[in-house]
Amino acid sequence: xxxFILSRMARAVMTLVMVMSFAFIVMxxxxxxxxxxxxxxxxxxxxxxxxxxxxxxxxxxxxxLAYIAQIFTFDFGISMRDQMPALDIVLERIPATLxxxxxxxxxxxxxxxxxxxxxxxxxxxxxxxxxxxxxxFGFTIPSFVLALVLVLIxxxxxxxxxxxxxxxxxxxxxxxxxxxxxxxxxMARFSRSAMxxxxxxxxIRTAMAKGLSWRDVVWKHALPNASVPIVTLVGxxxxxxxxxxxxxESIFSWPGVGRLIVSSxxxxxxxxxxxxxxxxxxxxxxxxxxxxxxxxxxxxxLRSKRSAH
Amino acid sequence: xxxVSIRDLKVSFDGVQVLHGIGLDxxxxxxxxxxxxxxxxxxxTWLAALSLLPAKARISGSVRIDGQELIGAPGPxxxxxxxxxxxxxxQDPSSSLNPVQRVGKQIMESLRLHRxxxxxxxxxxxxxxxxxxxxxxxxxxxxxYPHEFSGGQCQRIMIxxxxxxxxxxxxxxxxxxxxxxxxxxQILDLLSTIRRETGMAMVFISHDLGAVSAVCDRAAxxxxxxxxxxxxxxxxxxxxxxxxxxGLLDAIPELDVTRARLQPIKxxxxxxxxxxxxxxxxxxxxxxxxxxxxxxxxxxxxxDSGLLACFHPAGRYKTETLTRREELV
Numbered sequence: 001x002x003x004f005i006l007s008r009m010a011r012a013v014m015t016l017v018m019v020m021s022f023a024f025i026v027m028x029x030x031x032x033x034x035x036x037x038x039x040x041x042x043x044x045x046x047x048x049x050x051x052x053x054x055x056x057x058x059x060x061x062x063x064x065l066a067y068i069a070q071i072f073t074f075d076f077g078i079s080m081r082d083q084m085p086a087l088d089i090v091l092e093r094i095p096a097t098l099x100x101x102x103x104x105x106x107x108x109x110x111x112x113x114x115x116x117x118x119x120x121x122x123x124x125x126x127x128x129x130x131x132x133x134x135x136x137f138g139f140t141i142p143s144f145v146l147a148l149v150l151v152l153i154x155x156x157x158x159x160x161x162x163x164x165x166x167x168x169x170x171x172x173x174x175x176x177x178x179x180x181x182x183x184x185x186x187m188a189r190f191s192r193s194a195m196x197x198x199x200x201x202x203x204i205r206t207a208m209a210k211g212l213s214w215r216d217v218v219w220k221h222a223l224p225n226a227s228v229p230i231v232t233l234v235g236x237x238x239x240x241x242x243x244x245x246x247x248x249e250s251i252f253s254w255p256g257v258g259r260l261i262v263s264s265x266x267x268x269x270x271x272x273x274x275x276x277x278x279x280x281x282x283x284x285x286x287x288x289x290x291x292x293x294x295x296x297x298x299x300x301x302l303r304s305k306r307s308a309h
Numbered sequence: 310x311x312x313v314s315i316r317d318l319k320v321s322f323d324g325v326q327v328l329h330g331i332g333l334d335x336x337x338x339x340x341x342x343x344x345x346x347x348x349x350x351x352x353x354t355w356l357a358a359l360s361l362l363p364a365k366a367r368i369s370g371s372v373r374i375d376g377q378e379l380i381g382a383p384g385p386x387x388x389x390x391x392x393x394x395x396x397x398x399x400q401d402p403s404s405s406l407n408p409v410q411r412v413g414k415q416i417m418e419s420l421r422l423h424r425x426x427x428x429x430x431x432x433x434x435x436x437x438x439x440x441x442x443x444x445x446x447x448x449x450x451x452x453x454y455p456h457e458f459s460g461g462q463c464q465r466i467m468i469x470x471x472x473x474x475x476x477x478x479x480x481x482x483x484x485x486x487x488x489x490x491x492x493x494x495q496i497l498d499l500l501s502t503i504r505r506e507t508g509m510a511m512v513f514i515s516h517d518l519g520a521v522s523a524v525c526d527r528a529a530x531x532x533x534x535x536x537x538x539x540x541x542x543x544x545x546x547x548x549x550x551x552x553x554x555x556g557l558l559d560a561i562p563e564l565d566v567t568r569a570r571l572q573p574i575k576x577x578x579x580x581x582x583x584x585x586x587x588x589x590x591x592x593x594x595x596x597x598x599x600x601x602x603x604x605x606x607x608x609x610x611x612x613d614s615g616l617l618a619c620f621h622p623a624g625r626y627k628t629e630t631l632t633r634r635e636e637l638v
Contacts, residue, residue, distance in 0.1 A: 202405040206467070208361055209399075210419050211392030211474065214384070220418075224409050299409055300454040 008292060012285040019281040020071060023274050024064055032056075033268035037080055054080060054270075067274070076278065077271030081264075086275035090260065094242060094279075097249070097256030100172055101241045104179035108237060111180075112187025113230065119188065120195035121218065131188055138185025147178045147251045164253035175252045179245055183237060187230075194229040198222050228298050235291030239284035312337045312510060313395075313478060318370035318380075320350070320357045327581045328353055329534040330370065332608070335478060340504060340511040342521030342528035342542070344557065346578050350534040351514045355480045359395060360387045374478075393423045396471035400483040402463035406455035412466050413439075413451035419473035438469040442499060461492035468499065478510045485520060497523045519561050522546060529616075530554045533579055533589035536608055540615030550615070550622040552594045588620070596621045 034050045035042070051057050055066065070077060076087045112135075119131035154174060155163035162171050198204065199222055207221040208214075246258035253259075257276065264272040296303045311334035320328035328350045335341055343351045356362045358372040358379055372379040374394055379387060391397075399405045407415060416435040420426040426434055432451065439447035442465040444458075455463055464484055471479055481500060485493040501524050504511050515521050521528050522542050529539035530551060538551040549555045556574035576593040585591055591601040601620055608618040 202399060202401055203407045205361055206399065206405045206470075207407065209359060209391055209397040210470065211388050211390075211422055212418070213388055221407050221410070225407070228409075301408060301456045304454075304457065 004296075005289070005293070008289050012289060015285055016278065016281055017068070020068070020274065020278060021064070023277045024067055027268070027270050027273055028060060028063075031268055033080055033270055036266075036268045071278070076275040079264075079269055079272050081267055081269045081272075086269075086271035089272055090257070090275050090279055093255065093257045093260045096166060096254065097242060097245075097258065100175045100179060100248075100254060100256065101245065103172070103176045104183065105237055105241060107176070107180035108183035108187050109234065112184040113191045115184070116188040116191025116193075117195050117223070117226070119192045120199065123196065128192075131192065135185035135188040139182045139189070140185075141181070143178055143182060143245070144247050144251060146181055147174070147248060150174050150178060151251075164251075166253075166255055171252075171254075175245075175248050175254050178248050178252075187233065187237075190233050191226070191230055194226040195222065197229075198226045201225070224298070228295065231291055231294050231298060235287050235294075238290065239287030242283040243280040311335060312339075312375060314371075314373050315354070315358065316371040316373075318354060318357060318372060319368070320353055320362065321367045322363075322365060325582050327534050328357065331531075331534075331536060333529060333536065333539075335510050335512060337477070338504075338508050338510050339527065340513065340525045342518075342525035343512060343514045343531060344516065344518055344521055344528055345531035346516055348578055348581075349531045351531055352482050354531075355397065355482065355512065355514070359391055359397065359480075360384075361391075361397075392419055392471075392474040392476065394476055395478045395480060396474055396476035397480040397482060398464070398467045398471050398484050401487050402467050402484075403455065403460050403487075405467055406463055408455055411452050411454055412458070416451075416466070416470050416473055419470050423474035435469075435473070438472055439466065441472070442466070442469045442503075443495075444469075459492075461488050461496065464488065464496055465499065468496075468503070472503065472507070475507075476509060478512065479504075480512045480514070482514045483516070484513075486515070486517075493520070500524050518546075518557050530557065533584060534581065535589065535618065536616070537590065537618045538616065540611075540613075544613060544615060550611070550617050551590075551619045552596055552621070552623055553590050555623050556593075588618075596623070 033054070034047045034056065038046055038050060055063060058066075067077075076085065078084065079086050079089055082089060115131050115135075119128040122128050151163045151174065154161045161173055162168075163174070165171050203225075204217060204221060207217045212220070242257060245256070246262050248254070249256045249258035250262055257280075260272070261276055263269075264276065313335040315331055315333040318328055318331040319326065331350070331354050333341070333343075333354075343354070345351050353362065357366065357368045360368075360379070360382075362368070368380055370380060374390060377386075377390075379390060406412065413432065413435045416438060417426070417431040420431045420434055424434075436447045436451050439451060444450060444462060444465055450458075455466070458466065467484075479500075484500070485496050488496060497520060500511065500513070503509075504524075511524070513521055513524050518528070525542055527539065527541050528545055529536045530545075530553060531537065532553050538545070538549070538554050545554065546558065549558055553574070556572070559572035560574065562571060574593055579585060579589055579592065585602060587600075587602040587604050588594070588597070588606055591597040594601065598621065604620070606618040606620050608616050611617050
């Protein structure tokens with residue numbers, strides 16, 4: 001197990017270096033921070049001074065090596081715009097993002113999985129069709145459309161909930177609902193098909209032939225097996241918790257990580273964008289690692305495959 | 310009265326009838342073989358009896374165990390029969406065990422359910438059962454998972470799990486089909502031994518008449534959802550009457566006849582959606598007459614106590630086949 005985790009960690013570091021290199025190249029290709037930050041009318045000497053100050057005059061390979069070296073010393077640079085450590089700016093935004101993505105995640109799992117499992121157990125029933133229909137609706141409607149519709153109904157028409165900002169817990173409701181609807185749909189559909197797949201397996205027939213009640217067949221034999229594929233999807237969702245929701249945060253003026261991405265990319269605030277990507281990629285990689293460990297706990301076949309390596 | 314008696318059992322899926330009125334009696338301690346090609350309804354008969362078919366299956370007729378009707382009985386009553394009175398083992402042992410649960414736990418689940426054994430007592434009994442079915446060093450292997458056992462060993466564990474409920478009848482649904490020949494023989498031996506020791510009845514479902522003859526007293530031959538012939542094993546082998554039974558016997562390789570070409574039954578099992586109006590075997594039968602294609606033969610008791618559904622029973626056919634084989638030598 002330890003070997004397995006160590007090899008995964010080494011792979012994770014590789015992944016992160018690749019993400020950072022990609023971020024570096026794309027940011028350098030997509031425009032000059034000096035002209036964007038100082039404005040198109042800035043005098044040439046100001047632009048030259050800015051470029052010298054941030055090392056933008058150096059050849060690309062030199063900038064790149066300096067940048068990678070920095071990262072390995074946990075130095076993520078200074079924001080060009082705010083003159084503050086980029087990491088501080090990013091970390092400051094994480095609680096606000098988690099305040100909406102965590103509750104949304106709980107809704108996705110808490111509603112999506114039971115709905116999907118129920119539908120699978122009552123296949124072809126009205127409830128099953130209802131779950132399928134609602135879940136298709138849930139994950140096909142774009143979040144910006146849903147957000148605007150919700151604002152229109154609950155803020156403009158009914159006046160029950162605020163349409164933007166972060167002043168009270170009521171402000172979080174619409175962003176949370178918007179964020180969770182798609183995930184609930186995906187989770188329900190996925191759990192349904194995972195469960196249907198498992199229910200068709202010979203060991204379910206064995207469990208029934210044994211004389212177990214249907215309830216025990218489902219809880220003791222079907223669900224533990226269906227949880228293996230479901231955990232994969234949960235892993236993706238956990239990984240995306242911090243990346244948050246650029247669109248939803250922008251619509252509801254929620255000061256989270258998502259909005260920071262949008263504004264720092266627009267400003268070509270290189271250090272902040274790179275630091276954001278590193279933090280988001282790390283959370284994805286960590287979530288994947290957790291999923292791999294969970295697989296081993298849930299499925300003994302994978303566990304022994306690993307120890308064989 | 311027979312211990313288990315099936316009368317006029319019919320099953321259809323989505324309007325397509327796959328079982329056309331099965332009648333079968335199993336006496337206490339008796340071993341009965343159910344033989345026929347894939348899709349002829351051997352397994353469906355018993356899955357229907359225990360309500361293990363998908364919900365879309367339409368079942369009619371009667372299955373009684375000690376007089377208790379199972380068809381249409383409420384769920385909890387069927388659950389009391391499954392595993393406790395009638396246990397079942399299946400064709401693919403490796404995927405018939407729950408892959409994420411230790412085998413010991415799966416056996417103990419049956420022990421708790423049918424004999425109320427818990428904790429250390431259940432564990433000891435599970436180990437005893439594993440020893441009984443021939444799993445070496447059961448004391449340590451009781452905590453392993455199904456994938457850590459071979460196919461043959463998984464089938465042994467399935468048998469141990471079935472025995473845990475001390476059933477009166479064991480349905481063995483092609484238990485050796487997925488196993489190689491030597492393991493097959495071991496499992497057949499094991500089933501015979503267990504039956505001798507416990508006195509339970511057994512239904513052995515197989516397409517292999519040879520395997521059936523090794524463990525059964527009596528066999529019923531099924532074709533396209535019907536029983537076409539049934540008799541004591543010795544009588545069935547010595548004097549098969551239905552041309553289909555003759556065909557099945559001809560498909561068994563014989564050791565004493567060297568280099569004989571096996572005689573396949575020409576054609577395939579008819580699609581249950583488009584069954585012939587007459588005898589379902591008529592299109593493949595070399596001795597069918599016009600009459601066979603229009604009228605269905607009934608299953609009738611024969612003078613020697615066997616049952617047969619055929620207008621032109623064989624008697625000479627077997628010897629004719631032998632002559633053909635001798636010419637080949």
